Amino acid sequence: MKTLFVSSRSCTVLVDEQGDFYARQPYTLTLDGSLVDHGGRSVVSLFGLWPDTEYELALTVEGGQEERLTVRTEPEVCTFDVRRFGAKGDGQAYDTAALQTAILCCPEGGRVLIPRGQYLTGPLFLKSGITLELQADAVLSLTTDVGRFPVLPGMTRTTDEQGEVLLGSWEGNPLDTYASALTGIGVKHVRIIGQGVVDGCAQNAEWWTKYHKIKTGPYRPRLFYLRDCENIAVQGVTFRNSPAWNLHPTFSSNLSFLNVRVEAPAVSPNTDGFDPESCRGIRMYGTEFSVGDDCIAIKAGKIYMGQTYHTPCQDIEIAWCLMRDGHGGVTVGSEMAGGVCDVRVHHCRMVGNDRGLRIKTRRGRGKYAVIDRIRFEDVKMIGVKTPLVVNALYYCDPDGHTAYVQSREKQPITDGTPTIGSITYERVEATDCAGCAAYILGLPERPVEEITLRDCRITFAPDPKPMLPAMAEGVEECAGQGFIAVNVKTLRLENVSAEGIQGDRLQLENVEKVIDI
Numbered sequence: 001m002k003t004l005f006v007s008s009r010s011c012t013v014l015v016d017e018q019g020d021f022y023a024r025q026p027y028t029l030t031l032d033g034s035l036v037d038h039g040g041r042s043v044v045s046l047f048g049l050w051p052d053t054e055y056e057l058a059l060t061v062e063g064g065q066e067e068r069l070t071v072r073t074e075p076e077v078c079t080f081d082v083r084r085f086g087a088k089g090d091g092q093a094y095d096t097a098a099l100q101t102a103i104l105c106c107p108e109g110g111r112v113l114i115p116r117g118q119y120l121t122g123p124l125f126l127k128s129g130i131t132l133e134l135q136a137d138a139v140l141s142l143t144t145d146v147g148r149f150p151v152l153p154g155m156t157r158t159t160d161e162q163g164e165v166l167l168g169s170w171e172g173n174p175l176d177t178y179a180s181a182l183t184g185i186g187v188k189h190v191r192i193i194g195q196g197v198v199d200g201c202a203q204n205a206e207w208w209t210k211y212h213k214i215k216t217g218p219y220r221p222r223l224f225y226l227r228d229c230e231n232i233a234v235q236g237v238t239f240r241n242s243p244a245w246n247l248h249p250t251f252s253s254n255l256s257f258l259n260v261r262v263e264a265p266a267v268s269p270n271t272d273g274f275d276p277e278s279c280r281g282i283r284m285y286g287t288e289f290s291v292g293d294d295c296i297a298i299k300a301g302k303i304y305m306g307q308t309y310h311t312p313c314q315d316i317e318i319a320w321c322l323m324r325d326g327h328g329g330v331t332v333g334s335e336m337a338g339g340v341c342d343v344r345v346h347h348c349r350m351v352g353n354d355r356g357l358r359i360k361t362r363r364g365r366g367k368y369a370v371i372d373r374i375r376f377e378d379v380k381m382i383g384v385k386t387p388l389v390v391n392a393l394y395y396c397d398p399d400g401h402t403a404y405v406q407s408r409e410k411q412p413i414t415d416g417t418p419t420i421g422s423i424t425y426e427r428v429e430a431t432d433c434a435g436c437a438a439y440i441l442g443l444p445e446r447p448v449e450e451i452t453l454r455d456c457r458i459t460f461a462p463d464p465k466p467m468l469p470a471m472a473e474g475v476e477e478c479a480g481q482g483f484i485a486v487n488v489k490t491l492r493l494e495n496v497s498a499e500g501i502q503g504d505r506l507q508l509e510n511v512e513k514v515i516d517i
Helices: 096-105 303-309
Strands: 002-006 011-014 027-031 043-046 054-061 066-072 079-081 090-094 111-114 117-121 131-134 138-142 155-157 164-166 182-185 188-194 197-199 224-227 230-235 238-240 247-250 253-258 261-263 280-285 288-291 296-298 313-319 322-325 328-332 340-351 355-360 370-382 386-391 422-433 436-441 448-454 457-460 481-494 497-499 506-516
Touching: 002 066, 002 253, 011 066, 079 096, 096 111, 096 117, 296 313, 328 340, 328 370, 355 370, 355 422, 386 422, 386 448, 422 436, 436 448
Parallel strands: 079 111, 090 117, 111 131, 117 138, 131 188, 138 197, 182 224, 188 230, 197 238, 224 247, 230 253, 238 261, 253 280, 261 288, 280 313, 288 322, 296 328, 313 340, 322 340, 328 355, 340 370, 355 386, 370 422, 386 436, 422 448, 422 457, 436 481, 448 481, 457 497, 481 506
Antiparallel strands: 002 011, 011 043, 027 054, 054 066, 155 164
């Protein structure tokens, strides 16, 4: 048992380091002798604790010995209950002013408490040094009145015209966007904890219909948006029905997300679960996703952001998470012009995704668009159609289907040519697959450097249905196919099996070196 996070009112512990989202064996967990409701998870969060107090946790695995852990909560200056500031919590009155006042008035080291109730609100802006707690049965319901949303300008020139201030962001570009339900601009040392809900209420508005199909004014808001922030932790909170991406930190560092839940209908457009963009130092533990797009998509901007700031997304750990449905389980790209490196995804479970572990880029992302040192370890997939995809010809953006992006002939290597370096898959187990075991499509002028699969097991459904494994021109639907690789320098398969393949195990084109042992 290991402590992952402690606040003044809560803590998060790792119960089973070798489990995935769920622990390998049944167990009991007590806090000072009282039984903890844990749901059998490998990562467990506890709430309702008292500041500056020592607690003892006792873990007993079925048939095993007891393990104990002592946790001491952090001090707390004071608590501001939003009800005292005039918040009604009745779902009818607009509580934005009362909620925002409590946040702005809270001193460093204090807590803003949102108790049980439904709080109709517009976007709220965070303040450094505070804890915001949404208790169980507390719901922040985002208004559907677009007129109540402030706008974050995408780009503002500095007075000396030598620089710029960036606030709004949409799919990797500095564009005007509506402020998000919880917005942090340049804040530090913030904790957002609790068992409450942030509800975007997009199903009751036109975010997924009118504002998705027709560009009218600023782009859609998120539920949680950070710009230039440091040392932010989110624990236990549920985010649901976002107008667009759910959790979107940009140019921020030292971020923790623990036992968070993110949910949206399968038909909701652009409702990615977690999109860190040009961030550094991220821990995502014990989080559950069920969304209408990629569960996690690691990003680093489009070409302007990459060329101007060339800030990669790096030092990222994603572990003990559950990804249900969604287009991808964990995706890198495609807006990654600043590069993505040093990512480790391990001990996760994926169920029913279109694609499991997914890399996507394209010509035009630029010379800083380097994807390298990406490791996927101990991942279990059930009913994921195509478990492994690497696609360097992803047909996104208005020019995505042009010859420049999609040509299968060698193009000149320019400042627009991206790079895919080393991608490693170890102990990946996938059952009931459909399309193919892996689809790897590099650029002919710059092949993928190295793909390694080690100790992986892939099994197809008895009657797999055809599906499109990668979104690129010329890729055909397939069912029950093996390992398809095009434009790769080194393909290494060590102790890799695939059951139920229809046809050749390896389908290779322009692969310089193959190691299959």
